[in-house]
Amino acid sequence: MKKERDWSGLHFGVDYYPEHWPRERWETDVALMQEMGIQVVRMGEFSWHKMEPREGEYDFAWLDEAVSLLGRYGISVILGTPTAAPPAWLVNKYPEILPMDRQGRRRGFGGRHHDCQSNPVYRRYVEALVTAMASHFAENPNVAGWQTDNELGNSHGDLCMCPSCRRSFQGWLEKKYGTVEALNQAWGTAFWSQEYNSFEEVFTPLVTVTGENPSAMLDWKCFCSDLVVEFQQVQIDIIRRICPHHFITHNCMGFADKVNYFDLTRPLDFASHDQYPGGYYGKMPFEDNVRMAANLDMTRSFKGQSFWIMEQQSGMTGWQIMGRSPVPGQLAAWAAQSVAHGADCVVFFRWRSCCIGTEQYWHGILPHSGRPGRRYQELKDMIGKLSPHMDALWGSIPRAQAGIVFSYRQEYAIQIQPQHPDLNYVTQLLKYYGELHKRSIPVDFVEDTGELSRYPLVIAPLQYLMTNALAEKYFSYVREGGTLVLTMRTGVKDEHNICMSDRELPGVLGDLCGIEIPDYDCLRDVNVKVSFVGEKEDGVFFAEKWSDIITLLGAEALASYEEEFYAGAPCITRNTYGKGVVYYIGTEPSQKLLEAVMNRVLADAGVSGIGSADEGVELNIRQKGQKKWIFAINHTNQEARYQISDGAGCKLVSGEKEGLLQPFEIHLYQKE
Ligand code: GLA
Ligand code: ZN
Numbered sequence: 001m002k003k004e005r006d007w008s009g010l011h012f013g014v015d016y017y018p019e020h021w022p023r024e025r026w027e028t029d030v031a032l033m034q035e036m037g038i039q040v041v042r043m044g045e046f047s048w049h050k051m052e053p054r055e056g057e058y059d060f061a062w063l064d065e066a067v068s069l070l071g072r073y074g075i076s077v078i079l080g081t082p083t084a085a086p087p088a089w090l091v092n093k094y095p096e097i098l099p100m101d102r103q104g105r106r107r108g109f110g111g112r113h114h115d116c117q118s119n120p121v122y123r124r125y126v127e128a129l130v131t132a133m134a135s136h137f138a139e140n141p142n143v144a145g146w147q148t149d150n151e152l153g154n155s156h157g158d159l160c161m162c163p164s165c166r167r168s169f170q171g172w173l174e175k176k177y178g179t180v181e182a183l184n185q186a187w188g189t190a191f192w193s194q195e196y197n198s199f200e201e202v203f204t205p206l207v208t209v210t211g212e213n214p215s216a217m218l219d220w221k222c223f224c225s226d227l228v229v230e231f232q233q234v235q236i237d238i239i240r241r242i243c244p245h246h247f248i249t250h251n252c253m254g255f256a257d258k259v260n261y262f263d264l265t266r267p268l269d270f271a272s273h274d275q276y277p278g279g280y281y282g283k284m285p286f287e288d289n290v291r292m293a294a295n296l297d298m299t300r301s302f303k304g305q306s307f308w309i310m311e312q313q314s315g316m317t318g319w320q321i322m323g324r325s326p327v328p329g330q331l332a333a334w335a336a337q338s339v340a341h342g343a344d345c346v347v348f349f350r351w352r353s354c355c356i357g358t359e360q361y362w363h364g365i366l367p368h369s370g371r372p373g374r375r376y377q378e379l380k381d382m383i384g385k386l387s388p389h390m391d392a393l394w395g396s397i398p399r400a401q402a403g404i405v406f407s408y409r410q411e412y413a414i415q416i417q418p419q420h421p422d423l424n425y426v427t428q429l430l431k432y433y434g435e436l437h438k439r440s441i442p443v444d445f446v447e448d449t450g451e452l453s454r455y456p457l458v459i460a461p462l463q464y465l466m467t468n469a470l471a472e473k474y475f476s477y478v479r480e481g482g483t484l485v486l487t488m489r490t491g492v493k494d495e496h497n498i499c500m501s502d503r504e505l506p507g508v509l510g511d512l513c514g515i516e517i518p519d520y521d522c523l524r525d526v527n528v529k530v531s532f533v534g535e536k537e538d539g540v541f542f543a544e545k546w547s548d549i550i551t552l553l554g555a556e557a558l559a560s561y562e563e564e565f566y567a568g569a570p571c572i573t574r575n576t577y578g579k580g581v582v583y584y585i586g587t588e589p590s591q592k593l594l595e596a597v598m599n600r601v602l603a604d605a606g607v608s609g610i611g612s613a614d615e616g617v618e619l620n621i622r623q624k625g626q627k628k629w630i631f632a633i634n635h636t637n638q639e640a641r642y643q644i645s646d647g648a649g650c651k652l653v654s655g656e657k658e659g660l661l662q663p664f665e666i667h668l669y670q671k672e
Contacts, residue, residue: 045080145247153258254295296341311349315363329664479578514555548586613642
């Protein structure tokens with residue numbers, strides 16, 4: 001009897017495209033995979049035409065052959081549904097499945113994701129293919145699970161504005177608002193004569209002559225996210241029904257914004273992520289390491305559980321132009337970083353650099369020649385080192401000390417009106433994240449509907465859209481003893497993206513923060529000097545991008561402006577409320593200012609890191625029951641040192657010398 005949805009023994013894999021290579025080569029590849037410790041292969045996610053060369057004619061024989069060859073070498077398979085690449089026969093027959101961009105142009109065939117995800121005809125073909133594929137592989141003992149489509153939302157930046165999406169959008173709005181009067185009210189359509197007499201009059205947001213309605217845009221972005229979630233659900237329903245023994249996952253892309261990943265991953269067995277630390281064209285400074293760490297923590301946060309990497313960088317990146325080459329040791333350190341943040345399995349993209357198509361320069365473990373070289377050896381060594389511990393690590397995650405609130409709605413609203421031209425939601429969150437990361441404090445990203453009380457510290461930047469329910473959540477979190485950080489642009493708008501007018505900023509949260517903000521300044525091309533009130537702090541501090549000109553109503557001022565017409569006004573405040581403390585940071589603090597404020601925040605919250613380390617060294621923890629594993633990873637090409645705070649009982653199980661890392665070295669400790 002097959003065990004249901006068991007993937008616990010799979011830890012390292014590769015993405016493989018047998019259809020790109022002669023049949024005679026396959027076995028050489030598979031033997032090399034086995035030799036390097038590969039246990040799982042993902043395949044199929046772009047090969048619709050190979051599986052259905054003509055309408056209704058399914059051919060899985062080639063894939064059967066690849067699956068059984070891998071099986072003979074003890075390697076399991078994840079099948080990707082190939083719906084990211086509809087074939088030419090389908091597009092020619094139904095050109096209306098091609099997506100329409102904001103200019104109203106249909107995009108052409110020849111890339112990928114040239115599909116409209118609401119189109120009913122397209123959905124029928126997707127359903128038929130997924131049904132055939134799932135039925136064919138349901139009982140194949142070598143198939144472990146499925147990946148739906150590929151990077152849903154990718155390449156869909158401003159798609160799709162077609163008539164089918166218009167009808168879907170109208171239906172979505174009708175379900176949300178019930179009456180067109182309610183829609184007009186919520187969108188503030190009295191402005192510029194935008195009233196609608198019926199839902200059928202509403203457009204998709206094609207490019208306008210000038211300006212757009214922020215409320216309509218917010219609903220549009222949320223609709224697009226829901227559409228992608230629904231598109232995936234169609235496939236999930238089929239696979240669940242036909243293949244109850246298999247797991248289902250999807251490869252997300254960290255902070256990509258097209259689809260709400262909390263929603264997208266909810267019906268999945270686990271979340272997966274595609275991790276390319278070299279960036280798309282190879283920028284690799286330390287700050288990117290912070291973003292990479294954050295990507296991984298974000299992925300873990302989608303479902304609050306360990307996850308997979310479905311594509312881990314395995315060489316230089318590039319399509320038309322290329323990035324720098326990862327230096328010896330770096331690929332292994334990046335892969336270990338994924339494990340350290342909670343990956344149970346790391347699948348490398350790709351097995352071999354491709355000789356055909358768009359991605360000829362997106363390098364694989366093997367070079368074009370197919371001869372194993374330094375990347376093969378390096379990753380093989382890393383797999384050999386971590387493999388003995390992966391079964392035990394399975395399912396463990398850090399117990400995060402801090403939660404950073406992440407909301408796609410807030411992000412969308414800030415994208416629609418950034419206010420300051422350089423204000424970016426994710427970048428803003430990552431500033432705070434970076435402060436925790438460099439102090440080795442484990443962090444979760446938490447939805448604003450999620451449970452806050454499990455974190456001693458919650459940081460909620462840019463709480464721009466506010467509802468009574470969300471405000472109450474922050475009140476009760478602090479009342480019960482939490483330490484909360486709120487920032488500039490909080491409580492500005494209601495849930496429909498309309499400015500609130502009943503109180504001064506930050507609205508009802510003013511009572512929690514003990515402040516009021518009757519005036520503000522947008523800092524265009526200027527920073528404003530700030531100083532700490534009372535206690536002396538070393539350094540020169542600046543407010544960047546924004547100044548909230550704060551009036552104290554019970555809070556204490558921590559820092560105040562030194563320049564401009566508001567010199568002397570508070571810029572950062574601290575208030576006690578109930579059993580807790582709330583900070584309000586009325587600006588984007590310069591690096592030094594943020595560092596100084598965070599020192600105080602962390603002291604209030606009683607939060608400290610798992611250790612200290614030289615710059616470029618990352619410390620991470622994974623926990624399961626009473627067991628703990630601590631990782632130290634050197635992301636630099638220099639020797640580096642670190643120290644674990646509560647090292648008592650820790651034993652080094654992988655690595656040579658405690659506290660001292662060679663370039664790109666990885667240490668792993670275990671504690672019962
Ligand atoms: C993405 C995709 C892959 C491949 C790589 C490299 O992450 O999922 O199919 O395109 O990027 O470009
Ligand atoms: Zn469409």
